[in-house]
Structure formats: structure tokens, C-alpha cells
Amino acid sequence: MIEDVTYNKKFKAKDYFNIAQYRSDSWNNLKLMANHFSKNNFELSASAAFSGRISSSFTALKTIEHYFAYPGVKYIQSLEEMYKKGQYAAFTNSISEVVRSLISESYRTNRGATEIDEKRKKMLGDGKLHRPKKQNYFEVIVVDDLGDDERAKVREKFEQLKNDNEQFTYDVIFLSNLEDALIALLFNPNIQTAIIRSGIHKKSPLDLTSIQSFIVGLDSIKLGEADNLDLGLNLGKIIKLLRPEIDLFYISDISVSQLSDSTLNCFNRVFYRTEDLQEIHLSVLHAIKERYKTPFFSALVDYSKKPTGVFHAMPISRGNSIFRSSWLEDFGNFYGKNIFLAETSATTGGLDSLLQPTGPLKKAQELASKAYGSMSTFFVTNGTSTANKIVLQALVRPDDVVLIDRDCHKSHHYGMVLSGALPVYLDSYPVEKYSMYGAVPLEEIKHRLLKLKSARRLDNVKMLLLTNCTFDGIVYNVQKVMHEVLAIKPDMIFLWDEAWFAFAGFTPIYKQRTAMFSARMLQQKYRSQAYREEFEANKKSENPVPMPDPDLVKIRVYATQSTHKTLSSLRQGSMIHIYDELFKRKVEDSFHEAYKTHTSTSPSYQILASLDAGRRQVMFEGYEMVEKSIEMAMVLRSKIVTHPRLKKFFDVLTVENNIPEEYRKSGIIEYFNPKDGWTRMEEAWANDEFVLDPTKINLYIGRTGVDGDTFKNKFLMDQFGIQINKTSRNSVLFMTNIGTTRSSVAYLISVLLKITDQLEKQREAMSGVELKIVEKNIKSLTEDFPPLPDFSHFHSSFQAVPGVPGGNIREAYFLSYDETKCEFIRREDCKAALESGREIVSASFVIPYPPGFPILVPGQVLSHEILEFFINLDVKEIHGYRDELGLRIFTQHALNRKKTATAMMGASAMNGR
Structure with missing residues (x-):
């Protein structure tokens, strides 16, 4: 009998978050059993437990490998035959x-170079495979109802057409129906191309029981509504939504004259069954080559190889001032020669100008636009802070009203000052127990809009600005927000700050909550005949609900993304994505002026090249890498939740902790618990008002007795070199990304265990007095919650219209330039001043960092709640506040004079009427 618990453990699909984990463990389980079997001299053949484990692995893998070319279902069947014989x-x-090939992923880079490739080729009935070791590998699905003999002939023909000298090589997966094709696309990130015939079947003939928990997402695709008349076209359209980077080719049975426009628009190219497979093969490779292009990066590489004479700015160009120096040798050696060979201040000669691109930069931005699903995309080389200011200056004029999330990044608030816009601050729901803010409820947005409408200020409203997702991972239902806001104001412009969400467009669940995808979906919806009929029927109903008028509504959506935060780019590499139906007509000129205003005439070519190369990566690997980053986050969550020692001091904040029940109609409260395993999040992400991005992992540390800032610096950074961005009083935020590895997760777990050891030993050595201090700290962090204040109000001197939301932040900001109108008050003196009845009005932004949003803006009145929050801040870096001087505020004399001047201007305006 097998005594080791490892071999007695049953592997169940429900214990795994995704198919990648389940597939990997199924193969590893088979390997463990085979090795154990071998070591025991094959004496276990009669063991029911052993046979059951082997049979279970074969059952799972025979289903899973249908969706992978490597090693494939025939290979697993051949292994089963070996075992039986x-x-x-x-x-x-x-x-x-x-297993070795799958774990090392050598099958991707050393195709044909290993013994298993030769064995596999023989099993598949193909000839010997001789390929160079370095080729980019991908897989192609052929969705066609072919018999085994026909499949063998097609496979053999494709093999004959392949060229050893090509940069790209592929293997083929044959499927016969729509359902299997979609499962393959969900499971297999290697798939880059789909060749689809029109007359395919709908349902899979396979027993999908063993993988059922991994394909629940197919329900949201509405498989049952597929059009039986042309399932091939239907499949193509679904793939365009599910994984739009996939190249699509169609094999038609009908004449060219009968092909619909939707078919021609959906597919790269249409073929006919009588045509030679060579054209299909060449088209597949050509499409891959087009996606692989990096116009600007390639131009920069070419430039670095050219001999040049440098008679312009930048002595560092070509490395001349570095490598000829006796004192900069270490600097040159650290960065290497290429970075300096690629340095130039020239904007011609193949490198293009960022401010007026006509060559490779223009092409690079067009490819990025295609990858991210925008109408236009612009590269930004000095971060999303600048991207935000560009968009605001381009779209908003002085005295335009902007509804803005009060907790958004400081760059937006400074953008209000630069543009002269009148901000109406929106309050997020508070999560006081963990000292963090959530996001702005839809009802809050609509309430402010309707209040402005009743005050006849709706025409002045220009933009709604929200952060998606927040630092702590709260994600809006973007389509729902825009739909309901457009029902009130059909020409509203939306700016979604997606600084932490650039990766979201490359996985199906996340994608539906991104700005660009949502804009495209709403545009298609409002243009459809079905929506127009629904709108007209709603108007005639007894209780009509607000709906956007299809004749008035305009889709005007902008997204700013910090590519460098969640995807591959050098620091400060960002993008602006635009989906604006009126961009060409109303915005293009002002946008380019704003872009030139804030963009350096000497942008970093290295940053631009990284944006270009990073775009190529996400078009080929984005789906896989993002799915892995989510998997790593889920693994980390489950490890902390289930580890008995870590539970003593730490908790992972769940969906329930971050999002109040009224915003979670799905009822989901957590992604994992030890009793029930994994919770599928598809329903929540499709319908709930707010969801939690699992890659943002807030670790609750209240029971340690250590505040978040101290925990970050004293434990994580100083001792173990673990870098994090954000803390609260009683939590620290970890984030997984496309660079997170299993070893990174294992290291973090080991660090938390070491910290647990330290805390336990420290408490064992403490005296009674010291323990009481720790208990007091724990009580403070776990029971005493300082308020999370809402935005108070602008002082009456700085209100755009008395009693109506909207403040003149620009006027307050520039008034503070006159030092005679300002004074300082120490934080500890504010309470007495407020109790005496004085209005304390901030003359500057006060911004704790992190998280980087202001608790006070120029012209805002200090409230008791804000003061208490300010006093309890545990972060050391507070922009706009100098501890030795205090808070910079307007003098009472300045406020009185400003109030009088404002009243006179108001009276004059009334008399003018």
C-alpha cells in the first residue's frame, strides 16, 4: 500500500483556482505515481488506491489535452496504452x-530538439521534425468537422510547408465545434490563430464533468443563443470579444457574393475549401509577423547600429562622454553600451517625433490602439500624472463643471487648477475599520447630477472623473455607470483613471470593466435597432426608467493608464486611450495643443521603445501573463488564510471587508475559504456595482500591534527588502503583477512566517508593562477607528454658485501666491480655533503620500472630522504640510475681503440682467 500522504491525497478540480494549476498538478501527480511505482519495482499494480490515482489522472488529462497541441490528447492516450500493456x-x-518540458516551457523554445518531440511525432503519424532551437512557438486551432484521416493529411501538409529558417513555428489543434473552441481559448494561452469553417457544430461531444468548474464563464457568453445557421461566424464574433488579439481565418462554403459584411469585417481573410493550404499557412505567418512588429523599437535598434557623427546636443549620445571618461566607467559598465548608442536628440533619420509623429512612432501608437481597443492611443513619457493633466486641459475650459472622485490622484486636482474647471467632489463610501476609502456609489453620482440639473447647471457639467480601479482594488461597473449617467446627460465626457488597471484589457473577466471595452459595447448597443425599439417601448410604458436617447447620446470616453505599473514598460511609461465619437470634430486640435504643452521636446526614446515592445508582449502573452498574475494572487490569499501560524497575526481582507453588502448583489463575500475552496467570480464581475481586484491583497495586521507604516519600513523593507506602495493604520497592500513568480509568493510567505516568529519571541520576552503597551496598541488598531471624513465644502468666497456644488479651486490656489493673505496654524491648535467658531480655510493642497489624494484642497473649509483624520495620520510624508510651521491657511482678513468682492460681483451680475 502507498503510505505517504502525498500519494493518498485526492486531486479534485474544485481545489484549484484555474485550469493551469489543475493541469500542472495532474501531470505532476502522474509523474509522482509513476516514479513511486518504479521505485517499488512495479509491485503496486494490484493496489486499488494506486490504480485509482492513475485512472483519475488519465481521465482528467484526456479531457484537458484535447485543448492543447503539446503534448496533446494522442500523447496521453499513448501513455495510457503503455501503462495498460x-x-x-x-x-x-x-x-x-x-513534465520537465512543461515546467521549463522548453517545448516553446526548443521545438524538435528533444527526444519527446521525436516520440510525439511518431505517435501522431508525422515524419521526423528538424527545426532550429530558437523559434517563436504558437498554436493554431482548426475548427472543422474533419475525420481522422483528413486531419492527418492537413497536419502533414502544414508540416511540409514549414520552413526551418522561419522565425515562427506552430502546432495545430483540431476541434469540431463552437463549445470546444471556446474552451480551448479559455484554457490555452498558446493559441494565437483560429481557422474556422462555417458549418461546425455547437456542443462538445466530450464528457466535460472533470473540467466543469473551470468553464462556468462560458455561461456569460450566452452559448445557448448562438445562431445555428452560421456557427462559424458566431464563433468568430465571440472570439473577437473573448480574445481579440487572436488572428481569425474563415473557410467558407458559400459564394463570395453571398458573404455578409459582418463576416468580412470579423475575419482577417476568407478562404474556400478548394484552395491550397499553402495560402492559409502563409496568411497565418504573415498575421503573426504583423503583430510581432515593433516599429519604434526596431527603428531605435537600427539607429544604434549606424555610424554617425554627433554634432548636436547630448554629449552622452553614442556613449562618447561616458566611455572616454576616467570617472564614469562604473556608470557606463552598469548600463552597458546599447542604452547610450540609442541616445539622440534628433527627431528625424528614422526615429520620428513624439510631438508630431509621421513614421515609426505613429505606427507604434496605431498598433497600441489596436491592442487596447481604442480609437486612438498616445504614448506619454512622464507618467500618468502628466497624462491626466493633458486630458483635462484638452477637454475642460474655465468654469466647466467636473464631477470628480475626491479620493483620486493629486494630478487630477492640479489639473482642475490648470484648466480652471469647477470641481464637484464626490464622496466614496468609507471602510473605517481598515482606514481606507472604497469608491463612489452610482447613487451619489446621480444625486449630484440631479442637484445640478435642478439648479439649471447641468449644461455646465462637462466631465465625470473616476478612478478605476482604486489603489485598494475596488473596480466600478463601468458600463452601468456610463449608461445611467448618459440617461441624465447624454453628452457627458468620462475620464477613467486606470493607472493601476492597464493589464485588465487582456483577460475576459476583467476586460468587461475597462473603459475602452465598455465604450465600444455601449456604442454598439445604442446604435442597434434592438436598443431603439427598447427605448421607444420604455417611453410609452406607465413607469418609464431613465434611458439614454439613441438620437442624442454620444460616447466620449478617455482612459489614462500607467503601463509601467502593471505591464512591461520603463518607469513613467504611460498611455492615453481615447474612444470619443466627437474627437476629430471637437477635440483633436485642443488635445494636440495640450499634449505639446505637457510633453517634453526631448522625450526618452528608451521609454517609448519599452511602450512599443510591451505592446507586442501583451498581444502575444498578455492573456497568459495576466491569468498567471491572478493565479499568484489567489495562491497567496489561500496560503495566508489556511496557514495556522499566520492566522494568529494576519488576515487577508476579503470582498466582504472591502465592499458593503448593498453593492454586492451576487452575494459573493470572499474568493477562497478553507471549507468551500474557490468562489467563482464571474457573476460578481458581470453584475455587481463594485468588485474587488484579487491582485490587490490587503493584509490586515491589526493584531500585531504595529501600524502599517512601521510594519512596511521596520519589517518588510529594512529586514527583507520587500517593497510595497501603500499602507493604512492597520493594513499593508501587496500586489501581484505579470512579473510575479511562484518563488516570489513563496518568499513572501516565508517572510511573514519569520515576522510571526519575531513577534512571538518578542512577546515571550516582554515584561507585564510592555505587554500592556502592546495590548493598548492592538486595541487602538483593531477597535478605535478614526473617522474617514467626506469632503467638507468650499468656503463661500470660493463657491462657483452659492448653495450649488462646485468650487473655484483655481482662484483659491492663485490667491495663496500672495503671502500677505496667508498664515500658518499648527495642527494641535486647529481644534481650539474650530471650537471658537473660526472657519479655517486651506490655502494649499494637503496630500498624505501614500495614497496620494488630498485631504484638503485650496479654498476648502477644515471640518472637525478632517482634523481628527489629519491628527491620526500615521504616514510621514505629507505634501503641502510643514510640521515645523503647520497648516497654511487664508487669513481672516483675506477671506473677508474676498467675500465682499464676491458679493459685489454677484450683485453686479444681477444688475446686468
Whole structure:
């Protein structure tokens, strides 16, 4: 009998977050069993437990491998035959080779170079495969109802057409129906191309029981509503939504004259069954090459190889001032030669100008636009802070009203000052127990809009500005927000700050909550005949609900993304994505002026090249890498939640902790618990008002007795070199991204265990007095919650219209330039001043960092709640506040004079009427 618990453990699909984990463990389980079997001299053949484990692994893998070319379903079937025939040595060796190849991913880079490739080719009935070791590998699905003999002929023909000297190579997966094709696209990130025939079936003939928990997302695709008349076209349209980077080719049975426009628009190219496979093969490779292009990066590489004479600015260009120096040798050696060979201040000669691109930069931005699903995309080389200011200056004029999330990044508030816009601050729901803000409820947005409408100020409203997702991972239902706001103001412009959400467009669940995807979906919806009929029927109903008028509504959506925060780009690499139906007509000129205003005439070519190259990466690997980053986050969550020692001091904040029940109609409260395992999040992400991005992991540390800032610096940074961005009084935020590895997660777990050891030893050594201090700290962090204040109000001197939301932040900001109108008051003196009845009005932004949003803006009145929050701040870096001087405020004399001047201007305006 097998005594080791490892071999007795049953592997169940419900214990895994995604198919990648389940597939990997199924192969590893087979390897473990085979090796154990081998070591025991094959004496376990009669063991029911052993046979059951082997059979279970074969059952799962025979289903899963249908959706992968490598090693594929035929290979797993051949392994099963080896086992049944008693070929145990070959069985064990073959499994070990597969597992080694899958774990190392050598099958992607060393195609044809390993023993398993030769074995596999023989099993598939193909000839020997001779390929160079370095080729970019991908997989192609052919969705066609072909028999085994036909499949073998097609596979053989494709093999004959392949060229050893090509940069790209592929393997083929044959499927016969729409359902299997969609499962393959969900499971297999290697798939880059789909070749689809029109007359395919709908449902899979396979028993999908073993993988059912991983394909619940197909329900949201509405598989049952597929058009039986042309399932091939239907499949193509679904793939365009599910994984739009996939190249699509159509094999038609009908004449060219009968092809619909939707078919021609959906597919790269349409073929006919009588045509030579060579054209299909060449088209597949050509499409891959087009996506692989990096116009600007390639131009920069070419430039670095050219001999040049430098007679312009930048002595560092070509490395001349570095490598000829006796004192900068270490600097040059650290960065290497290429970075300096690629330095130039020239904007011609193949490198293009960022301010007026006509060559490779223009092409690079067009490819980025296609990748991110925008109408236009612009590269930004000095961060999303600048991207935000560009958009605001381009779209908003003085005295335009902007509804803005009070907790958004400081760059937006400074953008209000620069543009002269009148901000109406929106309050997020508070999460006081954990000292953090959530997001702005839709009802709050609509309430402010309707209040402005009743005050006849709706025409002045220009923009709604929200952060999606927030620092702590709260994500809006973007389509729902825009739909309901457009029902009130059909020409509203939306600016979604997606600084922490650039990765979201490359996985199906997340994508539906991104700005660009939502804009495209709403545009298609409002242009459809079905929506127009629904709108007209609603108007005639007894109780009509607000709906955007299809004749008035305009889709005007902007997104700013910090590419460098969540995808591959050098620091400060960002993008502006635009989906604005009126951009060409109303915005283009002002946008380019704003872009030139804030963009350096000497942008970093290295940053631009990284944006270009990073775009290529996400078009090929984005789906896989984002799914892995989510998987790493889920693994980390489950490890902390289930580890008995870590639970003593730490908790992972759940969906329930971050989002109040009224915003979670799905009822989901957490992503994982030890009793029930994984919770599928598809329903919540499709319908709930707010959801939690699992890659943002807030670790609750209240029971340690250590505040967040101290925990970050004293424990994580100083001792273990772990970098994090954000803390609250009693939590620290970890984030996984496309660079997070299993070893990174393992290291963090080990660090938390070491910190647990330290805390336990410290408490064991403490005296009674010291323990009481720790208990007091714990009580403060776990029970005493300082308020999370809402925005108070602008002083009457700085209100745009008395009693109506909207403040003149620009006027207050520039009034503070006159030092005679300002004074300082120490934080501890504010309470007495407020109790005496004085209005304390801030003359500057006061911004704790992190998280980087202001608790006071120029012209805002200090409230008791804000003061208490200010006093309890545990962060050391507070922009706009100098501890030795205090808070910079307007003098009472300045406020009185300003109030009088404002009243006179108001009276004059009334008399003018």
C-alpha cells in the first residue's frame, strides 16, 4: 500500500483556482505515481488506491489535452496504452520528459530538439521534425468537422510547408465545434490563430464533468443563443470579444457574393475549401509577423547600429562622454553600451517625433490602439500624472463643471487648477475599520447630477472623473455607470483613471470593466435597432426608467493608464486611450495643443521603445501573463488564510471587508475559504456595482500591534527588502503583477512566517508593562477607528454658485501666491480655533503620500472630522504640510475681503440682467 500522504491525497478540480494549476498538478501527480511505482519495482499494480490515482489522472488529462497541441490528447492516450500493456519503464520516462518540458516551457523554445518531440511525432503519424532551437512557438486551432484521416493529411501538409529558417513555428489543434473552441481559448494561452469553417457544430461531444468548474464563464457568453445557421461566424464574433488579439481565418462554403459584411469585417481573410493550404499557412505567418512588429523599437535598434557623427546636443549620445571618461566607467559598465548608442536628440533619420509623429512612432501608437481597443492611443513619457493633466486641459475650459472622485490622484486636482474647471467632489463610501476609502456609489453620482440639473447647471457639467480601479482594488461597473449617467446627460465626457488597471484589457473577466471595452459595447448597443425599439417601448410604458436617447447620446470616453505599473514598460511609461465619437470634430486640435504643452521636446526614446515592445508582449502573452498574475494572487490569499501560524497575526481582507453588502448583489463575500475552496467570480464581475481586484491583497495586521507604516519600513523593507506602495493604520497592500513568480509568493510567505516568529519571541520576552503597551496598541488598531471624513465644502468666497456644488479651486490656489493673505496654524491648535467658531480655510493642497489624494484642497473649509483624520495620520510624508510651521491657511482678513468682492460681483451680475 502507498503510505505517504502525498500519494493518498485526492486531486479534485474544485481545489484549484484555474485550469493551469489543475493541469500542472495532474501531470505532476502522474509523474509522482509513476516514479513511486518504479521505485517499488512495479509491485503496486494490484493496489486499488494506486490504480485509482492513475485512472483519475488519465481521465482528467484526456479531457484537458484535447485543448492543447503539446503534448496533446494522442500523447496521453499513448501513455495510457503503455501503462495498460505493462511498459512501465517507458511509461515512467515518457511522463518525466513531458513534465520537465512543461515546467521549463522548453517545448516553446526548443521545438524538435528533444527526444519527446521525436516520440510525439511518431505517435501522431508525422515524419521526423528538424527545426532550429530558437523559434517563436504558437498554436493554431482548426475548427472543422474533419475525420481522422483528413486531419492527418492537413497536419502533414502544414508540416511540409514549414520552413526551418522561419522565425515562427506552430502546432495545430483540431476541434469540431463552437463549445470546444471556446474552451480551448479559455484554457490555452498558446493559441494565437483560429481557422474556422462555417458549418461546425455547437456542443462538445466530450464528457466535460472533470473540467466543469473551470468553464462556468462560458455561461456569460450566452452559448445557448448562438445562431445555428452560421456557427462559424458566431464563433468568430465571440472570439473577437473573448480574445481579440487572436488572428481569425474563415473557410467558407458559400459564394463570395453571398458573404455578409459582418463576416468580412470579423475575419482577417476568407478562404474556400478548394484552395491550397499553402495560402492559409502563409496568411497565418504573415498575421503573426504583423503583430510581432515593433516599429519604434526596431527603428531605435537600427539607429544604434549606424555610424554617425554627433554634432548636436547630448554629449552622452553614442556613449562618447561616458566611455572616454576616467570617472564614469562604473556608470557606463552598469548600463552597458546599447542604452547610450540609442541616445539622440534628433527627431528625424528614422526615429520620428513624439510631438508630431509621421513614421515609426505613429505606427507604434496605431498598433497600441489596436491592442487596447481604442480609437486612438498616445504614448506619454512622464507618467500618468502628466497624462491626466493633458486630458483635462484638452477637454475642460474655465468654469466647466467636473464631477470628480475626491479620493483620486493629486494630478487630477492640479489639473482642475490648470484648466480652471469647477470641481464637484464626490464622496466614496468609507471602510473605517481598515482606514481606507472604497469608491463612489452610482447613487451619489446621480444625486449630484440631479442637484445640478435642478439648479439649471447641468449644461455646465462637462466631465465625470473616476478612478478605476482604486489603489485598494475596488473596480466600478463601468458600463452601468456610463449608461445611467448618459440617461441624465447624454453628452457627458468620462475620464477613467486606470493607472493601476492597464493589464485588465487582456483577460475576459476583467476586460468587461475597462473603459475602452465598455465604450465600444455601449456604442454598439445604442446604435442597434434592438436598443431603439427598447427605448421607444420604455417611453410609452406607465413607469418609464431613465434611458439614454439613441438620437442624442454620444460616447466620449478617455482612459489614462500607467503601463509601467502593471505591464512591461520603463518607469513613467504611460498611455492615453481615447474612444470619443466627437474627437476629430471637437477635440483633436485642443488635445494636440495640450499634449505639446505637457510633453517634453526631448522625450526618452528608451521609454517609448519599452511602450512599443510591451505592446507586442501583451498581444502575444498578455492573456497568459495576466491569468498567471491572478493565479499568484489567489495562491497567496489561500496560503495566508489556511496557514495556522499566520492566522494568529494576519488576515487577508476579503470582498466582504472591502465592499458593503448593498453593492454586492451576487452575494459573493470572499474568493477562497478553507471549507468551500474557490468562489467563482464571474457573476460578481458581470453584475455587481463594485468588485474587488484579487491582485490587490490587503493584509490586515491589526493584531500585531504595529501600524502599517512601521510594519512596511521596520519589517518588510529594512529586514527583507520587500517593497510595497501603500499602507493604512492597520493594513499593508501587496500586489501581484505579470512579473510575479511562484518563488516570489513563496518568499513572501516565508517572510511573514519569520515576522510571526519575531513577534512571538518578542512577546515571550516582554515584561507585564510592555505587554500592556502592546495590548493598548492592538486595541487602538483593531477597535478605535478614526473617522474617514467626506469632503467638507468650499468656503463661500470660493463657491462657483452659492448653495450649488462646485468650487473655484483655481482662484483659491492663485490667491495663496500672495503671502500677505496667508498664515500658518499648527495642527494641535486647529481644534481650539474650530471650537471658537473660526472657519479655517486651506490655502494649499494637503496630500498624505501614500495614497496620494488630498485631504484638503485650496479654498476648502477644515471640518472637525478632517482634523481628527489629519491628527491620526500615521504616514510621514505629507505634501503641502510643514510640521515645523503647520497648516497654511487664508487669513481672516483675506477671506473677508474676498467675500465682499464676491458679493459685489454677484450683485453686479444681477444688475446686468
